[in-house]
Amino acid sequence: MKQTTIKCGWLVSMDDRIGDLKDAEILIRDSQIVAVGHDLGATSDEVIDAGDMIVMPGLVNAHIHLWQCGLRGIGSEWAVGEYFVHIHGNLATHYGPEDNYLGNLIGSLTQIDGGVTTALDWCHNLKSLEQAERSIDALEETGLRTVFAHGTTKPPTPPDGLPYSQIPHPRERVEALRKGRLASDRGRVTLAMAILGPHYSTWDVVVQDLALARELNLLSTSHATRRKQDCVTPNGYLRLAQEGLIGPEHNIVHANFFEDDELKAVVEASASVTPTVLVELHSDSADPLVPRLRALGALPSIGNDVEPIVSGDMFREMQAALLHARQVANRDNRRGGGAPFRISPVRSREALQWATIGGARALRLENRVGSLTPGKKADIIMLRSTDLNLFPVHNPLYSIVEQANAGNVDTVMIDGVIRKRAGRLTFPVDVLRQRQSELAASAERIMRAGDFTVLAA
Template sequence: MARTLITCGWIVSMDPALGDLQNADILIEDDRIVAVGRQLGAKAHTVIDGRDMIAMPGLVNAHLHTWQTGMRSIGSEWRSGEYFKYIHGDMATRFGPQDNYLGNLIGALNQIDCGCTTLLDYCHNITTTEQAERSIDALEDSGIRAVFTLGAGKLSPAQEALEPFERRVNPRDRVERIRKGRLTSDDARVTMALAVAGPHWAEMGPTRINLRLARDLGLRSSSHATKRPALAIDPRGYFTLLDEKLIGDDHTIVHGNYLGDEELARLVDAGVMAISTVQCELRAYAADPLVWRVRALGQIPALGVDVEPTVSGEMFREMHVALLHAQSIEVRARAANAAQNMPPLVSREALGWATIGGARALGLERQIGSLTPGKKADIALLRASDLNLFPVYDPIVSIVEQAGPGNVDTVLIDGVVRKQGGRLLFPADVLSQRKRELQESAARIMREAGYVAAA
């Protein structure tokens, strides 16, 4: 049994029973936290000196299309229509198995580098089983904890005419092969869920088939709820799915900016969790992110990055932007006497959205999201001595309002050190080679699509 002791300057546990501690320790045995407190007096094989650091739960990125990593920032000046035109309408159809591997590997390693220990990889460009397998290979090779969320891939225009997206279902044989093969365990570091187009994007027949497939195989499911009612394939589709009990606490919706109050309330009441990707939504949608509305309904929000072609991939920024936007709504609501019964929105809540909220959305709340004894040892250590954080008075505020990826010194996932001394422990020579290959992959895809990225 391997034992690791982390001596910490501050511990932000996100466990109400433990609270925040100063000059305390975390004891790990194999892949789990076994004790948190002062003067543990424990012997360990490995001691990590974090006396000038803040220990916190690893961040949870609850929604990322990791396969798009090679197109990072090419669409930062786009709006929603251009993203769908260039990425989904063309580039996505040109990805092969190795393209997915490279995007997922570099994307997942970046998440670790940025202090994120868990990722929901919404992989909705899969057209072959091999492409799915290579996507999973990358997640496993990176060392991240991931929920591989398998979705139907993009087809060429000629194929799309024969099999329109709104009528497509996830091929049962492909889903079963992966679920009954390498991702059969729900306790592994990489697990599985099913991406479902949902009633905004698909007809109800295929939507029902996909959701029943997920239930048959014991999989959680997730759908994009992105469209105004006038543009949705079935604007009352979520009501129907709730009435038919096809979605509940095993389903998440992503975005949901245009959902009506009754619809959102029913979803929340059924246990469906909402995942907001605030950076993307502020740029692409003419309606507010759900964070404030979900909070008012008593549900903890969850956060994700969504698409790195248009926004930053790091969760510190997503968390900060989400808090600022929700506080802006709060200021206006209080000025109109419309939020008098709600507690003030503070930094601790925002950190909860990016930790325990994400864990709950992924069905992993009992495993991750807080530094609770018995949970997985998924931990990030931030250097409190860095000039942008020093001096630290309240570590919660320092994390949410001041910190960024550059402050992440050490990352552990499943008790394994994946970053230390500010450097990833992934083999440097392999990483350099994979970066070159990713750049070549992205260049080929954009060249074939006739897209010229800005110089």
């Protein structure tokens, strides 16, 4: 049983009982944190000198489509609706198992490189069990703690077939994963269901999908992106909440167009809501929901969503979420005739909560990750305080939330295993270079098959 001590310069624990400490230590036994404090006096097999670093919980990306990373940046100037036309209506349909493997491998390594230790991979281009299996192969190979949310394609309706909105989630595929390699909820990669939900499917399909998730004891998650008049099942989430069909085992993504009664109902039902602020600010959408969730006393979770449009850097997502929430609070206060705030109406610690504890809670992993609490998994990241954009550090929390970026991440530990050290991933360099070459070829083939050309800048 290996024992490791981390000697920290600054420690931001995200545990109210521990707080933020200077010159503290973390004691790790195998994959678990066993103590946090000063002068622990432990004899360890390895001592990590992080005396010039900010040590903190790994970030939790509560919503990202890792399979899309080979298409990064192709939609940076897309207008409203083009994502669905180009991705779901075209490029996604040309993916095979190996394309998914490559996207998930490079995508998850990118997340680790940027300080993310846990992610929900919303994998919704799956046409076969083999494609799902290869996606999971990549997650297991990289070491990222992942909730693999099994989803399905949204191809154009075939002339002799049903529209996807009338097709329930494929039981045989989900059962095969649940009774096979992802049977345990204690593993580093676990299973969830990425279902269509009321915005994209009929009421009968929604109820059937949720029943399957409950039967298999799985987290379910659904997109909510449409105005009420465009939904397949208008007011569907309100009805689900009122009929007791959703609770903390269900996660809703975006939900910008929810009316107040619908949002209040799902929050009171304890369903989690995940805004993806960078993407939502990019599009013709209602305001991201972070301010409205705060007003209801709910803890938001956040994620990057789609890298074809925005960056996959969770530090940028956290900063955008915080700045948007502050802007809305100041705007609404000014419009209401209030006196100027004497201190920021949205504090920096809240934003870090959204990117750690909030994500962990949404993924039903709060008892395992999200804070540096004894008994939780050793999912820890370290930021170089000597980097020019962070130096000098006066308040480590402000440095993390307001100043840091993915490039400041020096060390990443997941499940007690070092996945990045001294600024470099521990993943084999020769394998990574080969997979990068293969991903580029995969993306070129997919865009060629879809007769897609990237818009000239």
